[in-house]
Amino acid sequence: MALVKPNAVATKIWDDKQSFQTALLNLNSDDPDKRREAASILGETEKKSLATAELYRRVNIEQNYAVRQAIFLSLSKIATDEMILGAMDLLESEDAGLRNDAIELIKSFPDLVGPYMMDILQHPNPDVRIFAVNILESLNHPKVVEWLIKVISDDDDINVCTTAVDLLAEVGDKRAMLPLAQLELKFADEPFIAFSVGSALERIAA
Secondary structure, eight states, rough: OOOOTTTHHHHHHHHHHHHHHHHHHHHHOHHHHHHHHHHHHHHTOHHHHHOOOOOHHHHHTTOOEEEEEEEEHHHHHHHOOOHHHHHHTTTTTHHHHHHHHHHHHHOHHHHHHHHGGGHTTTHHHHHHHHHHHHTTTTTOOOTTTHHHHHHHHHOOHHHHHHHHHHHHHTTTGGHHHHHHHHHHHHHHTHHHHHHHHHHHHHHHHO
16 A cells, blocks of 8 residues: 655645635636536535535526536535525526526425425516516425415515416415415406416315
């Protein structure tokens, strides 16, 4: 077995520190390969807060698909509250691809997103609220039905409510039946709500 030199550990520690600093610099390189490699390195660091901030700063301006995917993979490895909050912010992006990547990232961490789900569902922007309901579609969390019932009970946007109704129909939980009936009364002048609610109630009762 080869002998380990006395300074090997110290050299490794120095190399790790150097790699982190180099990654921060290379994340803004003109070379996409360097940016992709830098993003991957930042996903392995213990300096998670700084890495998260830099990765989100970069992904907002990154146009290279491979680099973007490396950034989101690293964010998934970091898996902190800051990571989830950063992904939630991306739901307001004008870039549909960026929003979709953020949605997939959020869906992967039901336990982390749970404490913040109501914040997204009560976002001032109805489009973001719709994205939040879509997240619930495949979010493996015990409060999904509770959150959806809260949406149709409190939200005044017909599109947000319709999205929630469609998902409640798929879930098929009988706890939603009374709130759905009340929603139909709230939008009594909207035939489409009446149709959606009627269909949902039929599916839940079946």
